[in-house]
Amino acid sequence: MEEEQITAARTRVGWIGTGVMGSAMCARVQAAGYHVTIYARTPAKISALCLNGAASVESPRAVGERSDVVFTIVSNPSDVRQVILGTDGVLSGLAPGGILVDMTSSQPSLAREIFEQATAKGCDSVDAPVSGGDRGAENGTLAILAGGRRETVAKLEPLFRCMGSATYLGPPGSGQTCKLANQITVAGSQCGLSEGLVFARKVGLDVRKYLSAISGGAAGSKVMELVGERIIERDFATGGPVKYMAKDLGMALEEGEKREVSLPGSALLEQLYVSLKANGGGELGLPSFITAFERLNNLSSPLPTNK
Incomplete structure (x- = not known):
């Protein structure tokens, strides 16, 4: 059976991380027609995204439950670990076949750990930190540095294209390196x-x-x-x-x-x-x-x- 492709009509997107960069990147995904589910500790930060149709949920787990692909772009490796691998993290709610995409600048070793745990659950993960700053996020011209399975990075191209241009660097952790x-x-x-x-x-x-x-x-x-x-x-x-x-x-x-x-x-x-x-x-x-x-x-x- 042919693997389902990513399209705005049938791919549910989850998003965690709505700082200056994350908000602009998420808005561009929305503008391309994707339905987005968001978790934010400060609901006021996502009011504009919700006005444009995003659904707000109460936990990272709930984002995973309602998404096929989940993007995270948070502050520090400790935050990445909590929102993805924590007891109430995204991976605990993500169904087999789901994809995690961490765009935080984080540790290569943590990216490899996330990949291993995602694989064990029948999911997949890509480490895809970005370069280009707030202007790149706003204009959709970010350089996306991707590590993981080559075929998964290629599959994510329609979503990456909303935000910039992705380059495949190699196995898990390569994007962070x-x-x-x-x-x-x-x-x-x-x-x-x-x-x-x-x-x-x-x-x-x-x-x-x-x-x-x-x-x-x-x-x-x-x-x-x-x-x-x-x-x-x-x-x-x-x-x-x-x-x-x-x-x-x-x-x-x-x-x-x-x-x-x-x-x-x-x-x-x-x-x-x-x-x-x-x-x-x-x-x-x-x-x-x-x-x-x-x-x-x-x-x-x-x-x-x-x-």
């Missing part, structure tokens, strides 16, 4: 961007002209495109919270130690992000990373915009 490498790269790019801006400001350059001048050369990057203007405008409210980058780099260092991979740059950057948290900036967006370098250089006033 790729996301850790991604965060190492993003943090390094942001370090260079921030230090360059602080240097330009200290030596008296017009920082807006500076960014414009270098953006088309070797220094140009997606990170510059996404956060460069936000840094100059002091828009620190968006771009993904600092606390999550600190978490991701911490996980990368843990994984590196297990695999005997030396990551000296990541160790320094993780401490700089932790310093932002220590100064009360954990909830600020990634453009605020520049303030760590401003403090080191006795710069506290806003960057000049020179419009």
Whole structure:
């Protein structure tokens, strides 16, 4: 018998995780015509999604009971474990044949554990963290980094296409491993961007002209495109919270130690992000990373915009 394909007409979608990223991603799945069942600890956060037809339920288990495919994008690995593998978690309610898709930035080892427990119940799982920030979530242009069974990732393509473009990386845990490498790269790019801006400001350059001048050369990057203007405008409210980058780099260092991979740059950057948290900036967006370098250089006033 041919395996049933995923379509808006017959596939029930579950969703857990309605922060800035999750809400925008879920809304795009809804806009494609899928019926969505949502669990949220704070019902007010899902009011707009419910107005558009989503059903709100009282537990992760209830999401599993009413869904064929369940997406999770929560804060930390401990949250992932609770909402998926907990006593009242999604897997306890998901029927055989159901698929779990965890899009949280989490631990590769936990992704493999979820896959094993899902398989034991006759279900399946994919670890599919994302890159692209709040703008990517809103515009449906996220890079989706997928690990698991190749055929399952291919089957999920109609849903992934609502949110961005998926790349199959390999067996369970590969998506999370790729996301850790991604965060190492993003943090390094942001370090260079921030230090360059602080240097330009200290030596008296017009920082807006500076960014414009270098953006088309070797220094140009997606990170510059996404956060460069936000840094100059002091828009620190968006771009993904600092606390999550600190978490991701911490996980990368843990994984590196297990695999005997030396990551000296990541160790320094993780401490700089932790310093932002220590100064009360954990909830600020990634453009605020520049303030760590401003403090080191006795710069506290806003960057000049020179419009």
